[in-house]
Amino acid sequence: xxxxxxxxxxxxxxxxxxxxxxxxxxxxxxxxxxxxxxxxxxxxxxxxxxxxxxxxxxxxxxxxxxxxxxxxxxxxxxxxxxxxxxxxxxxxxxxxxxxxxxxxxxxxxxxxxxxxxxxxxxxxxxxxxxxxxxxxxxxxxxxxxxxxxxxxxxxxxxxxxxxxxxxxxxxxxxxxxxxxxxxxxxxxxxxxxxxxxxxxxxxxxxxxxxxxxxxxxxxxxxxxxxxxxxxxxxxxxxxxxxxxxxxxxxxxxxxxxxxxxxxxxxxxxxxxxxxxxxxxxxxxxxxxxxxxxxxxxxxxxxxxxxxxxxxxxxxxxxxxxxxxxxxxxxxxxxxxxxxxxxxxxxxxxxxxxxxxxxxxxxxxxxxxxxxxxxxxxxxxxxx
Numbered sequence: 001x002x003x004x005x006x007x008x009x010x011x012x013x014x015x016x017x018x019x020x021x022x023x024x025x026x027x028x029x030x031x032x033x034x035x036x037x038x039x040x041x042x043x044x045x046x047x048x049x050x051x052x053x054x055x056x057x058x059x060x061x062x063x064x065x066x067x068x069x070x071x072x073x074x075x076x077x078x079x080x081x082x083x084x085x086x087x088x089x090x091x092x093x094x095x096x097x098x099x100x101x102x103x104x105x106x107x108x109x110x111x112x113x114x115x116x117x118x119x120x121x122x123x124x125x126x127x128x129x130x131x132x133x134x135x136x137x138x139x140x141x142x143x144x145x146x147x148x149x150x151x152x153x154x155x156x157x158x159x160x161x162x163x164x165x166x167x168x169x170x171x172x173x174x175x176x177x178x179x180x181x182x183x184x185x186x187x188x189x190x191x192x193x194x195x196x197x198x199x200x201x202x203x204x205x206x207x208x209x210x211x212x213x214x215x216x217x218x219x220x221x222x223x224x225x226x227x228x229x230x231x232x233x234x235x236x237x238x239x240x241x242x243x244x245x246x247x248x249x250x251x252x253x254x255x256x257x258x259x260x261x262x263x264x265x266x267x268x269x270x271x272x273x274x275x276x277x278x279x280x281x282x283x284x285x286x287x288x289x290x291x292x293x294x295x296x297x298x299x300x301x302x303x304x305x306x307x308x309x310x311x312x313x314x315x316x317x318x319x320x321x322x323x324x325x326x327x328x329x330x331x332x333x334x335x336x337x338x339x340x341x342x343x344x345x346x347x348x349x350x351x352x353x354x355x356x357x358x359x360x361x362x363x364x365x366x367x368x369x370x371x372x373x374x375x376x377x378x379x380x381x382x383x
Contacts, residue, residue, distance in 0.1 A: 003358045008045055008316070010323045013307045016052045019271060025056070025222045031260065033298060034275040035315035039370020042275040045316060049273065055223035059084045059216050062227040066242050067233070071252035073260070078181045079229040080226060081212055086179065087161075089219030092153060096218070097135045101128075113163030133165055143214060147204075147270060149197035150211035153179055156193070181205075201364035202256070206263050212271040223269030231276035235286040247286075254291035261297050277318070320361065320368040329354035332369075333376055342382045346376045 034042050048059050063084040069075045095105040098114055108117045115132075118124040136159060151176045160167035167175075171193055175183045181200040190197055200208055202350065210229060213224050233241055236249045258274070280287045288294050298312050302325040307315075307322045333349040340346050349357075349372070357375060361368045 001382025006318065008041060008048065008323075010162075010307075011309055011314060011319060012045065012052060015026065015049055015054070018309075020053055020056045020058065020222070020225070024058075024269060024271050027268045028192075029264045029270050031264055031312070033270045033313045034247060034272070034273060034316065035278050035281060036311060036320075037365060037367040039282055039327070039373075040278075040316040040320065041369040042277075042316060043229055044369070046229055046273065046275055049226055053271075057220075057222045058225045059089075059221050059223070060227070062224050062229070064230045065228060066230050069243060069249075070228075070231070070234070071245070071249040071256060073209075073256045074200055074202045074204045074205040074320070076228075076256075077209050079350050080209060080224070081180060082085070084212060084216055084224065086154075086176075086212070086215065087157065089120060089215050090158045090222070091161055092219035093139065093215070094158050095218075097132075097158070097162070099133055100139075101131060111160070115163030122224060129164060132159075137243075139218070144216075145210060145214040147207050147211045150179070150193055150208055150215075151324050152195045153197075154215055177206075178245055208266045209270075210263075213267055217269045221269075223271065226270070226272045227275070228272070229275045231274050232280045235280060235283050250286065251291060254288070254294045258291070258294040258297060261294075281313075317361075317367055324358065324368060326351050326354035326358065329357060329368075329372060332372055338374060351378060 015032075019028075024030060035043055036042055042156075046062065050062055054060050061080050063079050063083075069081050094114070098105045098108075103114075103117075105114075108114060112120075115124065118128060130311065136155045140146060140155040140158070141148070143151060146154070156165070156167050157175055159165045160172050171343060173194070174185060176187055178190060178197060178200070183199065187197065189201070198204065216224050233243065234245050234253055236245075257274070264270075264272075281289065284290065288298070307319050330349055330351060337346050337348045353375065357371055361371055364371060366374075
């Protein structure tokens with residue numbers, strides 16, 4: 001634990017142990033929400049958990065609601081698929097298949113396909129080829145977590161990695177384009193390959209995500225950790241925002257998240273974390289509370305004296321007032337001062353200044369981390 005993370009480690013260490021190392025890794029699924037005032041450290045928190053997830057061998061996905069439309073879950077699925085690198089996962093799955101057949105992928109020269117390795121050693125007979133097909137079927141088509149069309153596409157793509165069954169390069173590109181939701185793909189071309197998929201839409205994208213999560217786990221990863229930042233853009237009135245949400249798109253987003261919550265228990269090895277400014281909770285007419293079907297699912301019904309680390313909504317402001325002591329604030333300021341390269345150098349805070357900040361933050365419109373940096377800047381200017 002570094003000085004910089006002291007305070008939030010009360011929550012990040014808990015998530016790491018309970019969710020990343022145990023619950024999600026063991027096949028669970030979860031959705032969490034992170035909120036706080038401006039400058040409360042939401043993005044820093046997400047980055048810390050993402051680093052923990054990567055260390056725990058998860059595929060990590062991070063994007064901002066400012067960059068990806070949130071009202072159509074198809075867009076979310078496509079972004080997660082893009083960042084997960086499906087072919088790399090299928091490459092790992094092919095090694096698993098090779099092991100199941102009694103071979104070691106480490107024995108295959110780099111750049112050589114499995115089928116060529118078998119041919120080189122005189123093992124490329126009809127029985128062995130049939131066994132490859134059987135293993136592909138068991139690995140993908142017999143997995144109840146996989147959508148049948150998704151499974152068939154992955155089976156064919158893995159066959160292309162193994163070198164059998166043969167898949168032409170243009171057909172490989174066609175399958176990948178369909179998986180990525182490319183609307184220009186003609187379904188008739190896919191039917192020529194022997195399967196009959198429908199287009200990926202907002203309605204079936206969650207089912208496709210469930211399949212993707214299973215493939216990632218099949219590829220040897222603990223699971224998928226998805227961090228989505230800046231959700232408060234949903235209620236922004238600024239014309240300068242890259243994406244503008246109308247009332248309909250905002251409500252479609254709330255409904256999309258509501259459906260994800262209802263479906264999450266049907267998924268395995270995946271965790272979502274949405275981060276947003278407190279305004280998204282405080283705004284009665286356009287915020288989360290305006291969509292009762294969603295709000296009823298995420299509100300914390302019992303609010304106790306202590307910060308609840310199991311709660312679906314984690315309030316970083318509440319965490320700060322409970323866990324940040326004057327000593328932790330002083331240590332944080334030391335870390336920030338050491339990292340800041342400016343002249344004259346910023347001065348770290350003392351205990352009295354830290355105590356004053358803890359009093360100040362209760363009535364402030366900004367979060368404690370922001371106040372610490374602002375105060376350090378101000379005291380340095382007056383030295």
